[in-house]
Amino acid sequence: MAMRAALRCLSVNFSPRLPKLSSAALLSATRLANRSCSQRTLTVTSGQCAALKFTEKHEWVLVESGISTVGISNYAQEALGDVVYCGLPEIGVKLEQMDEFGALESVKAASELYSPLTGEVTAVNKELADNPGLVNKSCYADGWLIKMTVEKPEELEKLMDQAAYDKFVKSLEE
Amino acid sequence: MLLQLRRLRPLRTGVQQARPTSSCLFPDPSTTGSGSGLVLQSQSTDVFQNLALEDWIDAHVDLQRRAVLLLWRNRPAVVVGRHQNPWTECNLPAMRRAGVPLARRRSGGGTVYHDLGNLNLTFFASRKAYDRQRNLRVVTDALRRVRPELDVRATDRFDILLNGHYKISGTASRLSRKSSYHHCTLLHSADRAALSSLLRPSCPGIQSNATPSVPSPVANLTDHAPSLLWEELLEALAQQYNSEFGFEAAPRPVDPSDEALFPGVGSMEAALRSWEWTFGKTPKFRLDTRLELRDEQLGARCGAGLHVEVKNGLVESCRVDVPHHWLPPRLSGALGEVLLGERFCPHRAAAALTALLRCESGQPHRRLQNLGEVLLAGMG
Numbered sequence: 001m002a003m004r005a006a007l008r009c010l011s012v013n014f015s016p017r018l019p020k021l022s023s024a025a026l027l028s029a030t031r032l033a034n035r036s037c038s039q040r041t042l043t044v045t046s047g048q049c050a051a052l053k054f055t056e057k058h059e060w061v062l063v064e065s066g067i068s069t070v071g072i073s074n075y076a077q078e079a080l081g082d083v084v085y086c087g088l089p090e091i092g093v094k095l096e097q098m099d100e101f102g103a104l105e106s107v108k109a110a111s112e113l114y115s116p117l118t119g120e121v122t123a124v125n126k127e128l129a130d131n132p133g134l135v136n137k138s139c140y141a142d143g144w145l146i147k148m149t150v151e152k153p154e155e156l157e158k159l160m161d162q163a164a165y166d167k168f169v170k171s172l173e174e
Numbered sequence: 175m176l177l178q179l180r181r182l183r184p185l186r187t188g189v190q191q192a193r194p195t196s197s198c199l200f201p202d203p204s205t206t207g208s209g210s211g212l213v214l215q216s217q218s219t220d221v222f223q224n225l226a227l228e229d230w231i232d233a234h235v236d237l238q239r240r241a242v243l244l245l246w247r248n249r250p251a252v253v254v255g256r257h258q259n260p261w262t263e264c265n266l267p268a269m270r271r272a273g274v275p276l277a278r279r280r281s282g283g284g285t286v287y288h289d290l291g292n293l294n295l296t297f298f299a300s301r302k303a304y305d306r307q308r309n310l311r312v313v314t315d316a317l318r319r320v321r322p323e324l325d326v327r328a329t330d331r332f333d334i335l336l337n338g339h340y341k342i343s344g345t346a347s348r349l350s351r352k353s354s355y356h357h358c359t360l361l362h363s364a365d366r367a368a369l370s371s372l373l374r375p376s377c378p379g380i381q382s383n384a385t386p387s388v389p390s391p392v393a394n395l396t397d398h399a400p401s402l403l404w405e406e407l408l409e410a411l412a413q414q415y416n417s418e419f420g421f422e423a424a425p426r427p428v429d430p431s432d433e434a435l436f437p438g439v440g441s442m443e444a445a446l447r448s449w450e451w452t453f454g455k456t457p458k459f460r461l462d463t464r465l466e467l468r469d470e471q472l473g474a475r476c477g478a479g480l481h482v483e484v485k486n487g488l489v490e491s492c493r494v495d496v497p498h499h500w501l502p503p504r505l506s507g508a509l510g511e512v513l514l515g516e517r518f519c520p521h522r523a524a525a526a527l528t529a530l531l532r533c534e535s536g537q538p539h540r541r542l543q544n545l546g547e548v549l550l551a552g553m554g
Contacts, residue, residue, distance in 0.1 A: 057351065084385055085257040085282075085383070085384070085385050085457070087256065087257055087455075087457075090486075103256060103257075103280075103282075103348075105255075105256060105257050105282040105385060106282075108347075108349070109281065109282060109304075109346075109347040109348055109349045109354070109356075110255075110256045110257070110280065110281050110282035110283075110346075110347070110348050110349070111348075111349040112348070112349065112350050112351070114351060129383055129457075129458070130383060
């Protein structure tokens with residue numbers, strides 16, 4: 001009960017405030033999500049558990065019930081600057097891992113987006129059409145970009161977990 | 175089509191052929207003694223070939239260990255940014271009449287008019303080395319060297335202003351996986367009359383979230399430094415590029431349509447020419463406008479409303495509100511329906527209208543024809 005309440009609090013806080021969380025806080029937030037997730041889903045295979053994975057291109061992937069949600073990390077949104085336009089694909093488009101699937105235009109440049117996985121686009125965040133700044137304000141929640149199927153779960157396993165990603169970002173900053 | 179471009183096989187170095195190949199043009203930097211910069215001068219004035227060359231260099235040249243400056247210019251063309259709406263940015267009917275093509279580039283930013291008096295510079299570098307202000311310093315320093323009296327300065331928006339007021343250069347860029355390119359225009363002696371007449375909306379009444387251009391007053395360098403020759407400008411820029419980055423690259427002419435040098439560039443050019451890219455990539459938009467209808471035979475007039483939604487350049491919905499006394503609703507309804515799914519383009523709409531007109535005669539025919547003509551004009 002207490003755990004579920006904590007999780008609810010966590011998911012409320014997860015949305016708008018997350019980009020301002022320090023890496024350490026984010027790490028403990030996702031660890032908490034993992035623990036409660038695994039307690040509730042003991043009979044499900046490990047691939048079903050919701051945990052953020054990251055690519056070297058600073059995209060995050062969150063898999064729930066076989067559908068992955070894709071967005072860009074806080075590091076990426078900060079580097080991009082204010083997003084003025086999100087060029088995203090149509091629903092139904094099939095992507096291979098690393099395929100270009102769109103671009104985010106900011107004052108900095110038009111930055112290509114690369115598919116983190118192989119799969120089919122099942123949803124596109126319509127809010128971004130009128131409010132592209134959501135990518136900056138809420139990169140892990142309301143600023144999600146697309147949802148897609150996971151055709152090759154082994155690709156997911158090769159992505160970085162939170163700890164590895166934090167380390168990766170640190171190495172770039174040095 | 176975009177997805178296909180990324181699957182090209184990487185270059186194999188060390189293959190010697192009689193004709194120059196890309197491996198000759200872009201040798202392994204560790205084998206060249208003197209720095210790893212390259213200055214290329216495109217021999218083509220075709221906007222699609224030049225944009226394709228940019229894409230090719232971005233995709234195939236290892237920019238972690240070298241940098242490239244590409245100098246190019248185009249015969250008259252209008253180039254819109256990646257996420258722009260050509261119907262709001264430029265006068266498509268005027269461009270068609272003048273034979274000026276529309277191109278959409280892969281970088282962001284606003285709409286520009288290109289002609290032989292407008293020099294384009296593309297600075298290719300790794301993502302880490304991406305530095306627009308430094309690149310623009312190359313341009314302003316070069317200009318100050320050849321014409322010290324010119325007051326040229328780069329702004330926070332990465333424009334270059336002459337005398338603090340006239341825009342002589344605008345910037346756009348693209349960031350890919352490992353590489354970046356930053357390109358900018360430089361107005362040497364462009365046709366300013368053509369520029370201002372073509373960079374106007376095609377039709378009123380469009381609402382969209384496409385990225386808008388920021389219009390600015392412009393000037394040519396030759397308006398203020400009439401003796402500045404094109405060749406002089408190019409030479410100064412190449413020299414300053416070398417000086418700024420510590421290279422010793424002499425400008426090399428290249429033919430962007432040379433498949434031996436740039437394998438796969440032809441299909442990149444085809445993709446850039448395609449309607450699906452140029453118009454089809456326009457962000458979804460609405461057109462709401464008033465049409466003024468006339469019946470010349472009876473000397474009568476009527477107002478109507480046009481409401482169109484366009485997605486991927488195709489008509490997603492189209493409603494023509496015409497008073498029933500003017501035209502039977504079955505006809506205005508049929509016109510709306512026949513355009514569904516068609517390209518938002520006067521040629522396609524005209525063809526659809528012709529088919530509809532064949533079934534009518536007398537007053538309905540006359541009025542439907544007029545409605546069609548006015549509608550086509552309203553579509554730009």
